[in-house]
Amino acid sequence: MRRSSKNLADKDITAALAGWNFEPGQVNVRIVRGKDGKPKIQLRLDLGLLQMEINGRPDGKRPHNNASELAHQLRRLEKHRKLFGEFSGFSLSASACAALRAESAMFYHRYLSLFVLEQFDAVIRDTQHSLDVLDLCHHFADEAHDRYIMEQYRPYILMMQGRSRACRAMKDGFTKTALAYLKATLRRVLELYPKPLGRRSYEAQVLMAMIRDLRHGIPMDPLTKLRRELRRAVTAEQYERAAHLRDELTALETLGAIGPAPSLPAAAPAAAQTGGGTAASVRRRCRPRRANHRAAKRETTEQKAVRPPEDPPAASNA
Template sequence: MNTNQHLDDLLQQWPFEPEALGVRLLKGEDGRDIIQLRVDLGILQLETTGRPDGLRPEGHATLLELLQQREGEDPTFELDDEISTEIDREFVQFYHRRVAWLRLQRFDRAVEDADHTLDLMDFCRENSPCEEWTFQHEQHRAFVLFHRSQACALAAIEDQMPAKAIEALDQGLEQIRESFEELGWEDQFESDELVERLIHLRESLTSDFSIEKSLSDQLSDAVASEQYELAAELRDRIAQREEA
């Protein structure tokens, strides 16, 4: 038995903390950037470009890229059990890296990985072998959109563009609403924890940066306070903006 292959020193030097997400960005032996995640039973190491596991399926950067090529070349293309399993692996890998980028505050990279996951979800929905398999992925779409919206907003704040951050949050909330409607979960939208967190972030940014409320928010407030003349004026302004 070769005792030189153990991870004792690494695990002892970087203990697992259940209440914290242990993530670090390091250099590999060849100088490339790598991400490491400290998990309960060890350390995960992820590549920062392409697939997190570093594999190139038949020479492609990701499995999605390969499958899109196959679909374009073969009109009879279908997803079988083996491909479905590999798709699920790619989902999990990009989830780990997306969370790592958020923890490292590399928000632009988190957005990129969220976009890949959403594209993969779209591909699965269009080519799914059954509704049950589709639902297994679609039920997590709101979570991916939450991460994406959060990352977009925080990236905009870093760039000192608070109005763009608010716009990203509004767009994300609308996309989550649409996802809930497609799943028949309309009644759960207002009370959903992820939705509440995005709304809270939007309100905090609006307050901290003294950003004027959107016309839609102003309209909602006017109706709620029975200021009907103001509400009519705001509706006209919204209609004019949509026609422009």
């Protein structure tokens, strides 16, 4: 280990931390301008900070002259396929899997920070990197331990990706698209757990809460509203009102709406409606509260502090 006392004062990060206190239980993130002129993400820790590149590998390195360790291993896999005509026979050593896990830990810290910063496209990108690492190790690792050690994080990564897709859609005003993303993600998460446990998992609880909030906040379209009122009228044997509602439905369907109106003789009772917040509460999940901190010198910062959307996995395995 080489030590040098020359210019050690220049390495002190006290100035960078001044006015930016660590807040336990919250994710404290900011964007600063690096000496190379590029923006950097900084994540506040109790004893300092993590600094990450916004694009490429978070630490800015290019392992084996590739964009990432994952890119290097995928390149090896493709060379194997071209040489042998199939993927069979390709394998990842224990050291290669360890390098992929270490890289995934970096990407975890970055996609969590990016979620706080509402950079949802970048979160989707980084969570996909983590999912690709899981898939690669699961299929090609030499050791069983390396094939399965990271699978415990798959539901969490899927949840973060699904939330980001939904939040991006909400940000663009596509509420129903956001709901579709959340439902699809919930199905994928539930498939990863034994049936009795799936809906009690943290990931499922977060997704179901967002779905409830979003459903409650979507305005009901006229056809759906009329059909629901018609069912209630039939159930209550209010046939004159039911006939009037059916005429309205027929008129709307004639104008191009699709789907037949329910018949008069019988109809199921209207489903009980449950509350669950509003679309605004979903937006609050996508737009964490901000905390203003004094900017350090030469910083162009957007600083935010939010309660973590989850308990982070261990850094070495994230």
